[in-house]
Amino acid sequence: MEKINNLKDLFMSQVKDIFIAEKKFLSPFYGEIRNHASAADLKESIDQCKRECENHVQRLNHVFEKLNLPPITTTEKNVGVESMIKEINNVVNKCDSKNVRDAAIISYLQRINHYEIAIYGSLRTFAEELGHNDLASSLQKSLDEEKKIDLKLTKLATERINEKAIV
Numbered sequence: 524m525e526k527i528n529n530l531k532d533l534f535m536s537q538v539k540d541i542f543i544a545e546k547k548f549l550s551p552f553y554g555e556i557r558n559h560a561s562a563a564d565l566k567e568s569i570d571q572c573k574r575e576c577e578n579h580v581q582r583l584n585h586v587f588e589k590l591n592l593p594p595i596t597t598t599e600k601n602v603g604v605e606s607m608i609k610e611i612n613n614v615v616n617k618c619d620s621k622n623v624r625d626a627a628i629i630s631y632l633q634r635i636n637h638y639e640i641a642i643y644g645s646l647r648t649f650a651e652e653l654g655h656n657d658l659a660s661s662l663q664k665s666l667d668e669e670k671k672i673d674l675k676l677t678k679l680a681t682e683r684i685n686e687k688a689i690v
Contacts, residue, residue, distance in 0.1 A: 534649040542583045544604040561621035622687040629680045636673040
């Protein structure tokens with residue numbers, strides 16, 4: 524277990540955590556959850572989440588290179604993310620109604636987004652405080668994308684999906 528003695532250590536630890544999380548969401552989570560979605564615009568939003576996740580991984584790879592961090596192995600875990608994925612799969616499989624399932628998918632995708640918003644916001648701030656303004660700018664792009672998809676999912680839920688799930 525690595526010791527976290529200062530802001531730089533915390534920054535590097537959290538960069539690793541979000542990298543592992545993004546990789547978990549890419550494979551095979553987004554594809555599986557898309558197969559459970561029924562609304563076409565929800566499927567499109569899931570595809571957008573996946574594309575943005577791929578961009579985030581590329582940006583995080585740049586962070587690793589800039590900070591001379593060793594590559595992450597596929598065996599490293601993020602227990603929180605694994606629990607979220609397990610929970611969403613459990614709930615989605617319990618939904619008999621496609622409309623309720625779509626509402627559940629949106630709810631859980633937003634939980635994931637809020638997790639990522641929190642991490643990218645912290646990482647951006649840490650990068651600024653550590654004098655890595657180029658990395659802060661890159662992390663801000665990921666933060667902006669997460670906020671944008673969160674708003675899109677909220678609009679989708681409130682304007683179309685949730686109403687259908689009431690019945």
